[in-house]
Amino acid sequence: MKITDISGPIYSGMWTYGGPYGEVEIAEVPQLEVVEHVTYSWRMAMSVQSGTYLETSLHVKRDGPALIDIPMAELWMRDCAILRVPKEPDGCVGLDDLKACGVTINKGDAVIVETGWYTHWDEADFITNCPWFSADAMNWILDHEPFIMCGDVPRFDSWETPQGFWDRFFDQGTLLLAPVVNLDALTSDRAKLCALPMKITEACAAPCRVVIVEE
Secondary structure (H helix, E strand, C coil): CEEEECECCCCCCCCCCCHHHCCCEEEEECCCCCCCCCCCEEEEECCCCCCCEEECHHHCCCCCCCHHHCCHHHHCCEEEEEEECCCCCCCEECHHHHHHCCCCCCCCCEEEEECCHHHHCCCCCCCCCCCEECHHHHHHHHHCCCCEEEECCCCCCCCCCCCCCHHHHHHCCCEEEECECCHHHCCCCEEEEEEEECCCCCCCEEEEEEEEEEC
């Protein structure tokens, strides 16, 4: 059995979605005066969509479920299909790209699409120049009724030419898991996915530790 951590690191000053999402800040805090023993601790400030995160339809639908309401059993050893579609900056993942992978996708799977973009995790263009999915590509994935849609990009849609698939994506109850890293370490087209989000109440998303288990 091989276990690969595909969650990206969280650190001060890392990429964020900007604006009201704020910056990621992690800082060491002074020792409490009431504690005699020397101690070391840190505090953090960030949005729930920081690092590798899992997200529900509550992100766009007020009546969508909070992430904390998703049973952990649904996120443990979930069957997973891995599609490899190398793309250049701002490249479009198209329907033909996905079909050419020849990977079996079953209803209820977690689907991971690897473009190679995760190698830009620490780069300034990680969000602005990432690959994205065409409408026919994403709708083809949604036709398979995945439980989780996962990618190594921080956004699935184009900001320049929006593809209009988000209503269907979240109306189906599909969970979004992104962005992930270390996908070059995976050797199988099908494996098991385990996603353990932080237990945050009343939120649509949370940073998540994600591993892939290959037999």
